[in-house]
Amino acid sequence: xxxxxxxxxxxxxxARWILLVGAIVTVVFVLFALFAPWIAPFDFNQTRDAAGVKxxxxxxxxxxxxxxxxxxxxxxxxxxxxxxRTALEVVLLSVVLSVVIGVPLGLVSGFxxxxxDRVLVFVMDAIYTVPYLLLAxxxxxxxxxxxxxxxxxAALSLVAIYIPQYxxxxxxxxxxxxxxxxxxxxxxxxxxxxxxxxxxxxxxxxQSVPVIGTLNAADAVGTLAALGFLxxxxxxxxxxxxxxxxxxxxxxxxxxxxxxxxWPGLAIVLLITGLTLVGEGLNETLxxxxxxxxxxxxxFTPREKVDAT
Amino acid sequence: xxxxxxILSSSPTGRSEVVLDIDQLAVHFQLQGGALSRLFGxxxxxxxxxxxxxVSLKRGExxxxxxxxxxxxxxxxxxxxxxxxxxxxxxxxxxxxxxxRRVSEMRGAELRQLRTDLQMVFQDPHAALNPSxxxxxxxxxxxxxxxxxxxxxxxxxxxxxxxxxxxxxxxRFLPKYPSDLSGGQxxxxxxxxxxxxxxxxxxxxxxxxxLDMSVRAKILQLMLDLxxxxxxxxxxxxxxxxSAKYFCDRIxxxxxxxxxxxxxxxxxxxxxRHPYTKALLKAIPEPDPDRMVPRDLPRGEIPDAAEPPLGCxxxxxxxxxxxxxxxxxxxxxxxxxxxxxxxxEAYDDEKAVIGDLGSLDQPSTTAxxxxxxxxxxxxxxxxxxxxxxxxxxxxxxxxIEDAGNAVEVHFxxxxxxxxxxAGGVDVACVLYPDES
Numbered sequence: 001x002x003x004x005x006x007x008x009x010x011x012x013x014x015a016r017w018i019l020l021v022g023a024i025v026t027v028v029f030v031l032f033a034l035f036a037p038w039i040a041p042f043d044f045n046q047t048r049d050a051a052g053v054k055x056x057x058x059x060x061x062x063x064x065x066x067x068x069x070x071x072x073x074x075x076x077x078x079x080x081x082x083x084x085r086t087a088l089e090v091v092l093l094s095v096v097l098s099v100v101i102g103v104p105l106g107l108v109s110g111f112x113x114x115x116x117d118r119v120l121v122f123v124m125d126a127i128y129t130v131p132y133l134l135l136a137x138x139x140x141x142x143x144x145x146x147x148x149x150x151x152x153x154a155a156l157s158l159v160a161i162y163i164p165q166y167x168x169x170x171x172x173x174x175x176x177x178x179x180x181x182x183x184x185x186x187x188x189x190x191x192x193x194x195x196x197x198x199x200x201x202x203x204x205x206x207q208s209v210p211v212i213g214t215l216n217a218a219d220a221v222g223t224l225a226a227l228g229f230l231x232x233x234x235x236x237x238x239x240x241x242x243x244x245x246x247x248x249x250x251x252x253x254x255x256x257x258x259x260x261x262x263w264p265g266l267a268i269v270l271l272i273t274g275l276t277l278v279g280e281g282l283n284e285t286l287x288x289x290x291x292x293x294x295x296x297x298x299x300f301t302p303r304e305k306v307d308a309t
Numbered sequence: 310x311x312x313x314x315x316i317l318s319s320s321p322t323g324r325s326e327v328v329l330d331i332d333q334l335a336v337h338f339q340l341q342g343g344a345l346s347r348l349f350g351x352x353x354x355x356x357x358x359x360x361x362x363x364v365s366l367k368r369g370e371x372x373x374x375x376x377x378x379x380x381x382x383x384x385x386x387x388x389x390x391x392x393x394x395x396x397x398x399x400x401x402x403x404x405x406x407x408x409x410r411r412v413s414e415m416r417g418a419e420l421r422q423l424r425t426d427l428q429m430v431f432q433d434p435h436a437a438l439n440p441s442x443x444x445x446x447x448x449x450x451x452x453x454x455x456x457x458x459x460x461x462x463x464x465x466x467x468x469x470x471x472x473x474x475x476x477x478x479x480x481r482f483l484p485k486y487p488s489d490l491s492g493g494q495x496x497x498x499x500x501x502x503x504x505x506x507x508x509x510x511x512x513x514x515x516x517x518x519x520l521d522m523s524v525r526a527k528i529l530q531l532m533l534d535l536x537x538x539x540x541x542x543x544x545x546x547x548x549x550x551x552s553a554k555y556f557c558d559r560i561x562x563x564x565x566x567x568x569x570x571x572x573x574x575x576x577x578x579x580x581x582r583h584p585y586t587k588a589l590l591k592a593i594p595e596p597d598p599d600r601m602v603p604r605d606l607p608r609g610e611i612p613d614a615a616e617p618p619l620g621c622x623x624x625x626x627x628x629x630x631x632x633x634x635x636x637x638x639x640x641x642x643x644x645x646x647x648x649x650x651x652x653x654e655a656y657d658d659e660k661a662v663i664g665d666l667g668s669l670d671q672p673s674t675t676a677x678x679x680x681x682x683x684x685x686x687x688x689x690x691x692x693x694x695x696x697x698x699x700x701x702x703x704x705x706x707x708x709i710e711d712a713g714n715a716v717e718v719h720f721x722x723x724x725x726x727x728x729x730x731a732g733g734v735d736v737a738c739v740l741y742p743d744e745s
Contacts, residue, residue: 182439185431185439189506190421190425192421199442203442
């Protein structure tokens with residue numbers, strides 16, 4: 001892990017720009033999420049102002065509402081800002097959960113091998129074969145009955161589709177790292193299998209996890225919006241969700257009312273782009289297969305100076 | 310290089326006491342085979358990496374295991390520590406404080422406990438250290454695992470071990486990662502990790518073969534110093550007889566999973582008996598250009614350990630082979646094919662006479678060849694024999710019998726020679742029959 005931060009800090013050229021732009025875009029959304037109550041002019045489910053006067057329906061941008069209001073009397077600017085919080089909460093929860101489950105599972109499976117490995121690989125591959133959005137819809141349906149349709153439910157349905165990705169990568173790296181001499185050396189000093197996995201394999205197989213993590217995060221934003229768009233995600237009075245807003249705005253957009261659709265859509269695109277750029281930038285930096293050694297430019301001493309000495 | 314000076318044993322009980330007793334040890338590996346044979350569960354072939362090795366290791370001695378790649382020497386070393394399970398045979402460890410223990414029957418926790426007494430140094434120092442552990446963690450980890458020391462005591466012991474292997478000033482090396490060290494320094498760290506538990510036996514698997522020439526002698530000297538200070542017993546695995554001469558008290562020459570010659574270092578070097586030992590000795594480079602020795606090195610490569618040659622497994626490459634070495638069908642095939650490489654123009658005609666050679670691949674003392682009439686095959690075999698009449702294979706032919714269109718060549722059957730006393734050494738070769 002020590003080298004990781006240094007590597008990121010020392011990135012050069014294209015990788016640096018990709019990483020930088022991605023990080024800036026992502027940080028803006030993170031700020032939205034953290035300080036939503038202060039940035040957003042209204043609450044995400046507020047339809048009346050402080051005096052109790054109901055907002056105008058589909059008010060055009062500028063007139064008291066920076067980005068206008070939508071067909072449910074919500075202030076669009078506030079919805080977009082609060083939406084960042086929902087999106088990032090779901091993304092963070094789902095990525096953390098799938099890492100916490102997927103990585104140890106892959107580690108154990110790759111290290112133990114045998115039938116444990118076979119069964120797990122079979123199950124994970126089976127999950128993989130189903131189109132992921134379909135799978136997310138199924139899980140969202142199933143969870144709807146049990147724990148409702150909040151942020152946790154949305155995150156859990158994403159977890160199910162991301163676990164196999166971490167599992168696969170970690171399992172495959174473990175299988176190759178298992179044969180390394182330092183693992184045999186660990187056995188030779190009397191380490192237990194759990195110690196070998198924790199102290200010798202873990203640090204060497206998680207290298208690619210940050211890359212998948214950020215790319216998955218980008219993917220999660222899209223999937224969450226898709227679920228919301230289909231009406232399976234978070235309900236509008238529970239939290240602000242861009243996908244849901246987008247689906248509501250669709251009919252109005254055909255009538256020339258463009259603002260309720262533009263802003264949530266733009267937010268989705270920007271956040272996905274930002275996270276993807278971070279992921280690609282990390283991949284460019286951390287993936288040894290893509291890394292190139294740079295030669296330092298050679299500078300010759302000017303001739304006069306050499307003569308003078 | 311000079312022969313190693315005699316070092317007085319530091320063990321109070323004397324030199325003759327046995328630490329490790331290996332009796333008919335065998336380690337066989339199952340080959341995976343192709344996808345089809347795995348799918349249908351066909352009989353898998355097995356590689357006999359170690360095939361019936363008996364040797365006993367005396368306290369305080371350095372036993373060298375020398376052989377080419379694929380001779381099973383590394384597998385043998387790993388089996389001593391229980392890192393590879395023994396297929397057959399027994400390894401008995403005579404512990405100083407815990408008495409007699411069977412390594413070959415240990416599993417799990419018992420085996421892990423054993424590692425405080427038997428340790429290993431690996432060939433590749435660049436791979437033997439966990440890249441994400443500092444030297445301090447790596448060297449101290451054995452103590453943590455066996456709950457021997459922690460906190461301050463751990464740090465002192467790690468520092469002492471690093472000091473001992475010459476990694477000083479210690480403070481400079483403690484926080485380093487393996488990638489910051491040179492090969493020699495890494496190997497020193499690996500040795501430090503091995504000796505920190507105060508083991509009795511150290512198995513060193515080619516500890517210097519991956520190092521720079523300039524560092525090798527230093528590491529070997531370090532190991533000799535450690536042996537004297539700590540009363541260690543070494544099993545030194547190498548393919549380099551020159552370093553074994555410098556380092557070992559006794560040398561065992563291994564070929565295809567068996568010991569072919571074992572004896573005191575001086576005796577092996579002065580009076581090598583097994584033809585393979587002679588060949589290995591000739592392979593040592595000579596720095597003096599005027600004293601170039603004739604290099605009739607063994608022909609060909611080390612054979613497939615899944616189907617070793619019949620009889621003595623060295624006979625296809627042996628320069629001194631006689632009739633009782635275990636000649637067989639595969640040797641005949643090699644001979645005929647060599648003949649064709651010399652006489653390319655005769656290939657088409659003779660191939661028609663000989664027919665398919667595939668049947669010779671099944672190891673057997675009866676080889677049936679020919680498709681164009683027995684007389685013609687006989688004539689062809691005579692021609693081949695006339696080309697190189699002193700080819701040892703012909704000595705092993707008992708008779709040639711007509712069998713229809715083909716001939717059957719019968720070879721003298723032979724068992725693999727056993728290790729037998731010959732002068733000061735034990736040697737497994739038909740040239741040295743039992744002295745008694």
